[in-house]
Amino acid sequence: MPIDLVANVVISGVLTGLVYGLMALGLSVIFGVVRVVNFAHGEMMTIAMYATVALFASPLKLDPFVALLPVAAVFFVFGYLLQASLINPFITRPEHSQFMLVLAIAIIMVNGLLMIFGPDARNVQVDYQLESFALGPILVDKARLYAAFTALAVSAGLFAFFKFARIGKAIRACADNYLGARVVGLDVKRYYAFTFGLGSACVAVAGCMMILLVDVTPALGPAYTLLAFVIVIVGGLGSMGGALLGGVLIGVSEALAGLFITPSAKSMFSFGLLILVLLFRPQGLLGRKS
């Protein structure tokens, strides 16, 4: 196997992995604060992908890199309202009850998309998808590179938000100590909703980027949900850096498995990695022991 082919595949895996990482970051942030596993995460990702397709096909002909602003804003509001209305009453209920609730939401999302868009694959076609940068023998797709940079920039923004912004610090306080946060007068319910909105906005941006790389069908939702789980468990559920690291690891392992074995077996390696991490480092690679 020529080394430059392997290098090409690894680089493309890293770039795709960063977009995966942003998707998983949304799941991780929501779980880390609200302690609810969003089993509708992949379905939200596909909704964002369809929204980008629709905006691109509309008379405005919005480029995905422009469309991500309105899509993320709408997703923030949607996530905020979802948490404030439906999910909040469930945060003290047992896990299987939360699972059922989010699953019902996911079923409605997948089939709502099926009703509106039908089962056929959709995509967007822009000029820079076919162009690439050449670095010696290594070719880097323009679309993939831009998507990865956007994912990194949004992640960096989120890190900064949690580190420096007042609301970000307050949310961290709610996650650290629920009772303590309430004692000092934080409106925990509102911060939970805000966090769910942020996680939704992350997955929205990831969806806008992902549509540049793959075609979307309604059935892709559950697959992305599973992928996001694998990534956050590998990286460490609730750890933000871990989500990005996990995304890159899974992106590279998928790409290499597709190259060396067969593309249809690629997720077997992801799940194998997940099982190993769960057994030997259940808190994830970058997670803290609880």
Place this chain on the structure above:
Amino acid sequence: VNRRAAILLAVLGVALAALPGFASAYVLSVATLILFLAYTGQAWNVMMGFAGQLSLGHSLYVGVGAYAAAGLFFHFGIGPWAGVWLAIVLCTAFGAAIGFLAFRFGISGVYFALLTIAFAEFTRIGFDHLDWTGGPGGLFIKVAQRDQIDLANFRGPPAMYYYAMLVLAAGAFGLCAALLRSRAGYYWRAIRENEEAAQALGINTFRWKMAAVLLSSAMTAVSGVFFAFYYNNLFPEQIFHISRSIEIILGPIIGGVGTLFGPILGAAVLTILADGITEVLAALGWEIPGIKQVFYGVVLLVVIMFLPHGIWPTLARRLGVAK
């Protein structure tokens, strides 16, 4: 059990036993599906409802059980009465591996649930690449002669499958009722409510959690064998898919987790609901792909919001059969 409950149970039993005498082929197939889901839900309930271990990967045991028995039959002509033992051995081996690894390494809650999904998905993709069982193209068993009963190979008319499933569902119900009254039932519920307290009382929580996983996987193996010989075709994409695990656990959750009647009631309500929605939408002429599942999702949402403990606990109080 109070007298009212005993009478209701007897009436239900007689009605179910007499059903093939007057039901149409369609009703019988729906009833068979309900019993299948009730039995499998009961098996899942042993693990989650009794011992508190949330499995979201029970399709693993249905699939491995189905492929074990169907593979023996397809390749060597060995019937399901022998195949079911291989199915049980393989499924309990999978269950033992998952349980041992998870409980030894202290994995619980959401992490345990995700581990069960990971094992099911891993096995699904494995079977996609396994030539012995036909890979993604599927494994097909010769369709049964509908007019003669061949018990040795479990081939026969729909009523035979119905009665087989009825016996299994009734057996599982009886077994679970007995277990709940036994030492195991009390230990499991102690673990479910508070594992640390149970351990402090001297219960070997590892051993009893393993027992729940092994029993649940063995019971689910049998539903896999039934599935193979009833539907006659197996595809990894269908039998191991996470949507099958979800189908299995919806019944007990909607009916009432940890109750004896919950899995049966939930399976009946959900199956009739799904068919009812199909009929109503067809009558209205709204046959857009996906619309049925949207309604289904909305009903699930409403039930889980307003009946957090499932339908049965509320219904039992209304019927006056609650303990």
